[in-house]
Amino acid sequence: MEPIDVVEPVRRLDYEAKVTGRASYLADLRVPGMCHGKILRSPYPHARIRKLDASKALSVPGVVAVLTRDDIVQDQGIDPYYGPVFKDQTIVAVEKVRHVGDPVAAVAALTPPAAEAALDRIEVEYEELPAVTHVSEAIRQGARLVHESVRIPEHGFADLAELKPVEGTNICTHFKLVKGDIERGFAESDHIFEDTFTLPTTQHCALEPHACIASVERDRRITVWSTTQNPFVVRTQLANIFKVPVSKVRIIVPYLGGGYGGKVYPKIEPLTVALARKARRPVKIALSREEVFYTITKHAAVIKMKTGVKKDGTLVARQCEVLLDTGAYAEIGPRVAKKSGYTAAGPYKIPNVKIDSLSVYTNKPPAGAFRGFGVSQSAWAHESQMDIIAAALKMDPLEIRLKNSYEEGSEFVTGETLTSIGLKDCVEKVASAIGWKEKGEHRPDGPLRRGKGIACLIKATITPSISSAVVKLNEDGSVTIYAGTVEMGQGSETVMAQIVAREMGIPLKDIEVLGVDTDVVPYDLTTSSSRSTFHVGRAVQFAAQDLMQQLKRVVAQEYAVPEDQIRFSGGKVQLPEAVIDYREIMFKHFGMQGGTLVGQGQVKTKVVDDRGVKTTSSFWFLGAGAAEVEVDIETGKLKLLKYVTAVDVGNAINPLGCRQQLEGAAITGMGQALFEEVVFDNGQLVNPNFVDYVLPSLGDMPVSIEPILIEIPHLEGPFGAKGIGETALIPVAPAIANAIFDAVGVRIKELPIKAEKIYLALEQAKKKL
Amino acid sequence: MKKGIRFRVNGVDTALEVESHLTLLQVVRERLSLTGAKFGCGIQVCGTCTLLLNGKPVSACSVLAVDADGSDVLTVEGLAKDGQLHPLQEAFMEVGALQCGYCTPGFLLTAKALLDENPHPSEEEIRSYLAGNFCRCGCYQEIVRAIQKVAGE
Ligand code: FES
Numbered sequence: 028m029e030p031i032d033v034v035e036p037v038r039r040l041d042y043e044a045k046v047t048g049r050a051s052y053l054a055d056l057r058v059p060g061m062c063h064g065k066i067l068r069s070p071y072p073h074a075r076i077r078k079l080d081a082s083k084a085l086s087v088p089g090v091v092a093v094l095t096r097d098d099i100v101q102d103q104g105i106d107p108y109y110g111p112v113f114k115d116q117t118i119v120a121v122e123k124v125r126h127v128g129d130p131v132a133a134v135a136a137l138t139p140p141a142a143e144a145a146l147d148r149i150e151v152e153y154e155e156l157p158a159v160t161h162v163s164e165a166i167r168q169g170a171r172l173v174h175e176s177v178r179i180p181e182h183g184f185a186d187l188a189e190l191k192p193v194e195g196t197n198i199c200t201h202f203k204l205v206k207g208d209i210e211r212g213f214a215e216s217d218h219i220f221e222d223t224f225t226l227p228t229t230q231h232c233a234l235e236p237h238a239c240i241a242s243v244e245r246d247r248r249i250t251v252w253s254t255t256q257n258p259f260v261v262r263t264q265l266a267n268i269f270k271v272p273v274s275k276v277r278i279i280v281p282y283l284g285g286g287y288g289g290k291v292y293p294k295i296e297p298l299t300v301a302l303a304r305k306a307r308r309p310v311k312i313a314l315s316r317e318e319v320f321y322t323i324t325k326h327a328a329v330i331k332m333k334t335g336v337k338k339d340g341t342l343v344a345r346q347c348e349v350l351l352d353t354g355a356y357a358e359i360g361p362r363v364a365k366k367s368g369y370t371a372a373g374p375y376k377i378p379n380v381k382i383d384s385l386s387v388y389t390n391k392p393p394a395g396a397f398r399g400f401g402v403s404q405s406a407w408a409h410e411s412q413m414d415i416i417a418a419a420l421k422m423d424p425l426e427i428r429l430k431n432s433y434e435e436g437s438e439f440v441t442g443e444t445l446t447s448i449g450l451k452d453c454v455e456k457v458a459s460a461i462g463w464k465e466k467g468e469h470r471p472d473g474p475l476r477r478g479k480g481i482a483c484l485i486k487a488t489i490t491p492s493i494s495s496a497v498v499k500l501n502e503d504g505s506v507t508i509y510a511g512t513v514e515m516g517q518g519s520e521t522v523m524a525q526i527v528a529r530e531m532g533i534p535l536k537d538i539e540v541l542g543v544d545t546d547v548v549p550y551d552l553t554t555s556s557s558r559s560t561f562h563v564g565r566a567v568q569f570a571a572q573d574l575m576q577q578l579k580r581v582v583a584q585e586y587a588v589p590e591d592q593i594r595f596s597g598g599k600v601q602l603p604e605a606v607i608d609y610r611e612i613m614f615k616h617f618g619m620q621g622g623t624l625v626g627q628g629q630v631k632t633k634v635v636d637d638r639g640v641k642t643t644s645s646f647w648f649l650g651a652g653a654a655e656v657e658v659d660i661e662t663g664k665l666k667l668l669k670y671v672t673a674v675d676v677g678n679a680i681n682p683l684g685c686r687q688q689l690e691g692a693a694i695t696g697m698g699q700a701l702f703e704e705v706v707f708d709n710g711q712l713v714n715p716n717f718v719d720y721v722l723p724s725l726g727d728m729p730v731s732i733e734p735i736l737i738e739i740p741h742l743e744g745p746f747g748a749k750g751i752g753e754t755a756l757i758p759v760a761p762a763i764a765n766a767i768f769d770a771v772g773v774r775i776k777e778l779p780i781k782a783e784k785i786y787l788a789l790e791q792a793k794k795k796l
Numbered sequence: 797m798k799k800g801i802r803f804r805v806n807g808v809d810t811a812l813e814v815e816s817h818l819t820l821l822q823v824v825r826e827r828l829s830l831t832g833a834k835f836g837c838g839i840q841v842c843g844t845c846t847l848l849l850n851g852k853p854v855s856a857c858s859v860l861a862v863d864a865d866g867s868d869v870l871t872v873e874g875l876a877k878d879g880q881l882h883p884l885q886e887a888f889m890e891v892g893a894l895q896c897g898y899c900t901p902g903f904l905l906t907a908k909a910l911l912d913e914n915p916h917p918s919e920e921e922i923r924s925y926l927a928g929n930f931c932r933c934g935c936y937q938e939i940v941r942a943i944q945k946v947a948g949e
């Protein structure tokens with residue numbers, strides 16, 4: 028395979044529209060006849076709805092329609108229950124509300140203020156119920172149930188088919204994985220370590236809040252403009268809810284103002300469509316910042332880790348129990364728990380492993396996908412514990428990792444063989460960039476102590492999955508790409524164009540990448556799981572190759588040259604007596620300026636490959652991070668001096684884009700490590716706004732973040748490329764916690780690592796002396 | 797209650813009747829179709845709605861439109877002059893100071909205000925001047941670099 032040569036830095040295709048303010052995001056769109064929707068939300072974490080009377084809302088001037096549970100349960104054209112894994116969600120609450128902010132009713136009005144005013148006139152009588160707001164409490168015997176029963180869809184996702192809710196409990200799913208014999212492993216160990224680690228609920232905080240416009244025609248054709256990362260999944264869900272074929276549902280997605288996992292699977296689309304259907308005119312709903320916090324969060328977690336090691340640091344056995352707080356609805360929590368489980372023991376060769384990874388219902392807003400997808404939770408535990416073990420054995424944290432870590436050809440927990448594994452390179456590179464050898468050389472300067480920490484990871488991508496692409500050659504030799512990847516900032520548009528440019532030998536300026544419209548672009552499962560470059564990029568590459576094959580046949584036929592003598596290079600063909608380009612071939616073939624050639628490509632990954640070997644992931648994410656911190660032992664104040672992140676990118680198609688993704692993921696990781704936390708008080712959200720929920724800004728950035736790209740080409744990626752969007756976020760928190768331990772000798776096991784926690788831990792340590 | 801206002805928006809004299817409770821962000825986006833400024837938080841924290849009012853950055857989500865009466869407003873759409881992009885726009889693209897682009901109009905305008913006030917800011921000055929704009933995609937290093945590039949030219 029040829030490595031892609033990136034001679035000139037590429038200017039992203041979406042940039043000019045974005046710097047001039049011309050790029051359209053959902054909130055910027057208007058549709059003729061459109062009115063505005065607002066949602067009435069539950070003030071209680073758990074309550075039964077005794078009575079609901081919306082009649083007064085209808086008399087508010089400007090109100091067009093009010094949607095309540097009566098509309099969705101009495102309408103034969105609606106299945107009120109939906110959800111990507113289990114059908115445990117309803118468009119508006121039917122019997123119970125299950126979290127603060129759960130939608131209860133909705134109003135469509137001519138103006139947003141009129142809709143707001145009407146919400147105040149809806150009368151709801153609640154019977155408050157005791158709420159379960161913590162996973163540990165939720166899994167207790169006899170705990171109050173969030174769902175008395177859960178509907179299972181007939182055709183769910185293939186990779187989740189074996190996972191079901193445990194009846195009579197709040198356990199949404201329980202994923203189990205066993206390798207070797209855990210008890211024998213512990214018996215053979217010289218030392219055993221047991222620790223519990225926790226992470227709080229956090230939120231994606233894409234600066235663009237979720238928004239949706241829906242229009243329902245008389246023939247029940249549904250058109251939806253939405254801020255979604257996976258339009259095809261939303262299309263399927265809407266088709267099921269509104270009982271129409273998928274061909275009657277059209278989803279259009281403009282540029283997203285950030286996604287990070289917060290915009291996958293249905294969010295406000297079902298409600299907006301139901302309201303538009305009732306209003307008989309298009310409805311737009313744009314969420315407030317507060318409502319975004321009620322819509323989706325990242326799983327809080329409690330992780331117990333028990334590890335047995337030999338004296339020399341060899342890992343012998345590891346038992347992990349991962350409890351993920353999935354909130355009131357399953358959403359995609361079952362898959363988060365499964366993915367978290369697969370790699371909960373870390374990127375290490377361990378002969379005996381036992382993993383239990385549970386998604387658990389609580390009366391909190393639903394938790395779903397978040398950049399890192401369950402692995403940023405489990406890595407917090409395994410990477411913190413690696414340093415606990417190293418300290419106890421008086422080993423170097425770098426050495427214990429290199430000794431145990433996966434490498435090319437290692438056997439994964441599932442028994443399959445790992446390939447394209449650039450893990451050790453990542454670990455070694457971050458260590459040298461942070462100055463690991465000089466660790467401990469910095470002399471304490473008064474109360475300020477410096478330390479360095481390291482962490483690494485492995486993660487899987489969603490498997491199996493499907494992507495298709497179409498590449499169209501126009502009569503003038505220009506090319507249009509049809510693919511389902513949503514441009515949400517990751518630079519996919521440009522990467523797809525680069526792949527075609529490279530494959531067909533034409534300049535980027537002659538290539539157009541179409542926006543996402545499910546009526547136009549072929550199927551793609553989802554823009555998430557860091558999968559687009561690898562899967563859609565590959566489908567685009569196949570489509571371009573298919574097109575080139577057709578061109579070759581056309582040239583052979585039109586110019587009477589044997590096919591095997593036709594060579595394309597730089598967008599041209601050398602014939603015995605002439606050099607011709609695509610435009611001339613098209614003209615000759617069609618006999619006029621007109622005509623189209625269409626190439627198509629498909630990628631369908633499987634859970635068992637062609638040789639019958641199980642594959643958990645079509646490629647693996649490998650990466651490492653290293654932090655240098657300074658801690659003030661008098662106050663606990665932490666300063667992040669430097670952060671280095673290395674990711675195995677396969678092959679960088681757009682190196683600047685890769686570095687942006689690594690840095691961006693690392694910065695979000697810093698926020699999550701140091702201060703981000705959705706605070707709850709009895710199920711009420713205390714801080715659903717940007718004043719109290721703090722995001723990283725230029726004010727608290729370390730002096731430098733250094734991204735390092737490790738390039739170990741993957742045989743199946745386009746030009747060897749792999750996906751990279753999530754990797755760099757995952758090791759940040761443990762790398763920082765490990766650096767703090769190195770600096771001041773205290774171990775923080777609960778995120779976020781606020782100064783008070785370090786201070787209290789330091790005080791505690793003093794007392795012990 | 798409606799009130800008549802006159803202001804200059806991107807160099808164009810503009811007269812409007814507006815409801816007195818409307819924010820500058822709402823009026824610019826909905827009445828003038830200048831949608832470059834974005835809604836992010838609504839409470840003057842995130843900076844996605846930043847506009848320049850008489851050359852100074854303001855959070856348009858928290859300024860009443862009627863209070864902009866008589867002033868000079870610059871939105872991101874007015875940054876380019878005669879088909880020529882502003883050097884900051886060029887630098888943002890070249891250095892890669894954006895990904896999703898939702899924060900970009902706010903950063904560009906804040907950066908312009910900084911450079912108008914202080915043409916050669918130190919890195920520290922850039923960081924503190926822009927500390928009120930969030931970029932969740934995390935392009936902070938590149939944003940600083942882009943501004944330094946323009947300041948150094
Ligand atoms: S929307 Fe105005 S500062 Fe956030």
Ligand code: FES
Binds near residue numbers: 931
């Ligand atoms: S580029 Fe996405 S928020 Fe800044």
